[in-house]
Amino acid sequence: MHTTAKIGLYSAALALAFTGAYGIGAAADPLARTTSHTPHTDRRESSTMNHGEPRGSTPPLPGGLQISQDGYTLDLLTPRLTAGRETLLRFAIRDDAGAAVTDYATAHDKELHLIVASRDLNTFRHLHPTRAADGTWSIPVELPAAGGYRVFADFTPAGEDARPLTLGADLAAAGTYQPQDLPPQNSTAEVDGYTVTLHGTLTAGRTTGLTLGVAKDGKPVTDLQPYLGAYGHLVALRAGDLAYLHVHPEGEPGDGTTRPGPAISFTATAPTDGAYRLFLDFKHQDTVRTAAFTLPASPASPTGTAAIPRDQNHTGAEHH
Template sequence: MNTGVKITAFAAALAATFGTAYGVGKGVGPVDEPAQAGHGEHAPAEPGTDSGSDSGTANAPAAGGLQVSEGGYTLALETPTPAQGRSVLKFSVKDAGGKKVTAYTTEHGKELHFIVASRDLTVYRHLHPVRAADGMWSTPVDLPAAGGYKAFADFKPAGKNAKGITLGADLSVPGMYAPQPMPTPARTATVDGYEVKLGGDLTPGRAGELKLTVGKGGKPVTDLEPYLGAYGHLVALRGGDLAYLHVHPNEGGPGPDVSFTATAPSAGTYRLFLDFQHGGKVRTAAFTVQAGQGGAPAISTPDEAPHDAGGHEHG
């Protein structure tokens, strides 16, 4: 029986709309240099301020990935405007003195987990960059369309009392930008002949189980393979501001169920990306869910094209 880990890194924040950043109201337009997010620590909302939270979620922790700097660390992108299609991303994590960080705590087999997602949440990449001795990271990536993207660095610095940090920074792929609608909420996702079913709902301010069941050809998959030390990895992104959380089940397996305990900090639309490995290949099943609005529908169309949820590239 799988034991889940609690999703705690979301918090209410002012959502940045696509129209503000890239002119969605005009339909299609060119994309230029990205506007960088401001530096600074996460600050709690002032009493009486509407931060987007639903009632009962005021004590939710700060959202991950909403800051380019936190706790004295900064995500520094060397390639903020990659070309459309295949390219190489380079970045570093700098400390408070501006020096590149070279010492990390290995978690789930990696010093750092790197995620890139499009602002409309139709493209998702879980990348595995390589660090040079001087602290510069690099990874190949395939970004299929022009538009706004966000990069997330999920890591824990070396040190006995170090805490995990998720930093986020904007990427922009130049070209004519045609935003895509987010896939509709669904209980089933299909990828490479696998069918993944989602059970449970996201409820603002209340923990609940999300159980993802993997099958193929109408039969349950009972021999999932460990991937980075786990039978499933879940990344959750909130629509609008792309608040981020990367979680793993802490025991259980090898399938067909992968279970997480999730708490939504606010009502709204969320995109869930489940990574699982079978037959020596990592696949990603993606879901759109609603929190505080009745959850995902009981019967819905499988989540597949046109979103591009795949992308496990190694440097």
């Protein structure tokens, strides 16, 4: 599917905070209790946070904060598992009648993309489960640490008027819980001998460019392989509530202009200022690897220009 068919990014004026302790076999699911079966139905609302919005307008929530939206519900059939033990993670997407959905549009080469991320954003999994004839999805998952996780189902129902959706539900991993801090801000990431460098900034409510350069052993990688219809797939999650941001790649393999590295370019919109965790999946030599970054989003100034954080002055924004 052409990457420009993906929906534009959501933005939000509401941030949810989560607290709780996790013990053996225990799980807390505040999102399921507060957002279940409360779909956002007004599609005419603004999708960005701009100064001068009409009084009383309510921007839509970013993706992943709701378990139900637009008549669809994420039914997580495996709400808890044990850390360090492989478990079959099962779920279904249900319609208003409670029936499991079995007809999807293909987006980025898949019917559904499953993201599993820990609340502290130290663990990230991008998975592609298998759908059974009855509409139940499943995939083996092993999570390394006990604690709270968020499961995101990113999909597009079949139909001419259907739009992409990202639904989220809480998952608990039992075991001895050791809290972890959000990884510090970084502009480079090392993974399996590869160095990935991030250029660009995030600004609340504004679309900005992000470019990630891939090198191996100090040499630029110029033969990246297509992965999910692009030379890279980027997921951004907001620290605190794990709001899921749709990030769009620029160009696609075979379009005559997009090169297979070393640079992979994206556009992204952060709904609010604050810290975000970015995960880049890229494929080289038949293996998919993930590079992770922590990047703050600066607030937009009242004059419409971004206030640049002190530690973001030299992140290569000129490469947009």
